[in-house]
Amino acid sequence: MDGQEQLETEKIEVTLFLEAVHLKYGYDFRDYSRAHIKRRLIRRVKLMNLSDITRLTSLVLYDPEVFRQVLSDFSINVTEMFRHPRFFRDLRTEIVPILRTYPSFTIWHAGCSTGEEVISTAILLEEEGLLERAKIYATDMNGAVIEVAKEGIYPAQDIKKWTKNYHESGGRKSFSDYFVVNYDYAILNQRVLKKITYLEHNLVTDGRFIDADLILCRNVLIYFNKALQNRALDLFRDSLLPGGFLGIGSKEDIRFSSVGDAFENAVNCQKIYKKKIEEIR
Amino acid sequence: MNKQLIVIGASAGGISALKTVLSGIGDFSKLPIAIVLHIMEKESELPKLFQNFIEIRVKEAEDKETIQTGHIYFAPPGYHLLVEEEGTFALSTEAKVNYSRPSIDLLFETAAEAYTDRLVGILLTGANEDGARGMKRIEELGGTVIVQNPETAYCHSMPKAAMEMVPKCRVMDLEAIEEYIAGLAKGR
Numbered sequence: 001m002d003g004q005e006q007l008e009t010e011k012i013e014v015t016l017f018l019e020a021v022h023l024k025y026g027y028d029f030r031d032y033s034r035a036h037i038k039r040r041l042i043r044r045v046k047l048m049n050l051s052d053i054t055r056l057t058s059l060v061l062y063d064p065e066v067f068r069q070v071l072s073d074f075s076i077n078v079t080e081m082f083r084h085p086r087f088f089r090d091l092r093t094e095i096v097p098i099l100r101t102y103p104s105f106t107i108w109h110a111g112c113s114t115g116e117e118v119i120s121t122a123i124l125l126e127e128e129g130l131l132e133r134a135k136i137y138a139t140d141m142n143g144a145v146i147e148v149a150k151e152g153i154y155p156a157q158d159i160k161k162w163t164k165n166y167h168e169s170g171g172r173k174s175f176s177d178y179f180v181v182n183y184d185y186a187i188l189n190q191r192v193l194k195k196i197t198y199l200e201h202n203l204v205t206d207g208r209f210i211d212a213d214l215i216l217c218r219n220v221l222i223y224f225n226k227a228l229q230n231r232a233l234d235l236f237r238d239s240l241l242p243g244g245f246l247g248i249g250s251k252e253d254i255r256f257s258s259v260g261d262a263f264e265n266a267v268n269c270q271k272i273y274k275k276k277i278e279e280i281r
Numbered sequence: 282m283n284k285q286l287i288v289i290g291a292s293a294g295g296i297s298a299l300k301t302v303l304s305g306i307g308d309f310s311k312l313p314i315a316i317v318l319h320i321m322e323k324e325s326e327l328p329k330l331f332q333n334f335i336e337i338r339v340k341e342a343e344d345k346e347t348i349q350t351g352h353i354y355f356a357p358p359g360y361h362l363l364v365e366e367e368g369t370f371a372l373s374t375e376a377k378v379n380y381s382r383p384s385i386d387l388l389f390e391t392a393a394e395a396y397t398d399r400l401v402g403i404l405l406t407g408a409n410e411d412g413a414r415g416m417k418r419i420e421e422l423g424g425t426v427i428v429q430n431p432e433t434a435y436c437h438s439m440p441k442a443a444m445e446m447v448p449k450c451r452v453m454d455l456e457a458i459e460e461y462i463a464g465l466a467k468g469r
Binding site (some may be wrong): 003007032034035076078219221222225249253254266 | 328360363364367390394398
């Protein structure tokens with residue numbers, strides 16, 4: 001079989017794999033970026049020393065452990081505290097003053113992975129004296145990463161980078177105030193951890209579950225195709241209260257999406273949008 | 282979807298090398314060009330920098346953007362740049378590949394699968410081994426593979442690694458690559 005013929009065959013294999021996973025486990029990756037999915041599958045095939053994706057399909061059907069592995073492959077869990085400090089600076093200087101005027105407010109962090117970014121938000125609110133007023137929900141489709149997030153224990157090797165991010169984002173205290181560093185691990189302050197409710201939720205198949213004042217979903221949409229991006233954005237629009245805010249990744253965009261008209265740029269923010277308040281006629 | 286695509290990868294010494302190889306393009310190009318240049322910056326000034334002396338449009342590649350003729354695209358810093366089968370870009374924040382994000386291999390491998398024998402891969406100067414596997418994939422799928430002559434490259438390890446992996450690649454000096462790209466742009 002020459003290269004191009006094999007490529008055509010692999011396309012069929014990927015389609016069959018995704019159908020199998022959907023039918024067996026209910027997780028639907030059919031509208032994920034195919035280049036991304038294919039890459040992750042080929043990597044898994046190589047790691048397991050298999051000859052092709054079809055072998056992986058039969059393994060995944062009979063072994064839930066293989067499925068859990070693939071689920072982790074598909075969800076990119078590369079993250080850090082105060083990732084893209086500019087975003088958290090915008091959140092602190094532009095959005096926090098508005099939240100401050102509310103007696104209580106709800107935040108949904110979608111695609112939270114192991115929790116680093118939602119912790120960043122919680123720390124920020126703590127410093128602004130608003131953590132007690134906040135209800136924070138953090139969700140991910142992958143139960144395994146949620147279990148890690150609930151522990152609140154992180155490898156200490158990244159503390160230096162996080163501290164730098166924290167200060168660049170406008171953090172005023174010492175970042176180490178929020179962690180007990182124990183040899184190789186940094187253990188998150190329980191006060192911060194307890195304020196976060198972690199839940200399993202899948203943006204592809206699950207629906208609205210709260211009314212939120214602020215939704216954060218960063219670097220998740222890039223793994224979806226246009227149709228699925230629109231589905232997730234529709235869900236965010238419907239879950240946000242009028243005047244609520246949506247924060248997305250630095251290279252993500254809602255201008256040309258199905259919700260482009262429902263949002264406007266939040267003042268002075270790079271990647272935070274405000275849900276328009278509809279005029280009552 | 283466009284018929285053809287040029288992908289270029291460069292690392293150490295890459296800005297200067299890219300300036301040379303792109304300088305032959307006039308005010309028109311029949312082919313889109315997608316570039317990964319390893320750079321430490323957080324905010325990319327590359328499109329602006331290159332737009333200063335290039336007549337056709339130079340921009341940062343955006344998520345789900347359709348690849349268009351007459352455009353030069355740079356991978357955004359901190360993101361991998363992937364090409365989808367239907368001729369659009371996708372971005373990814375997955376772990377670094379060859380200590381790099383963006384990684385040349387990722388762009389080359391996904392572009393090879395989308396454009397097969399209609400892809401031209403060009404690998405320039407660099408001090409690591411990123412791009413070699415991507416070049417191999419381009420060759421496997423019938424695309425054209427061109428490596429900057431390591432003898433005259435600012436850093437020879439990246440071109441050399443690619444030559445080892447793809448012995449049948451074409452080895453050219455920067456000026457010859459410039460002429461080659463200019464020829465493709467004009468549709469020769």
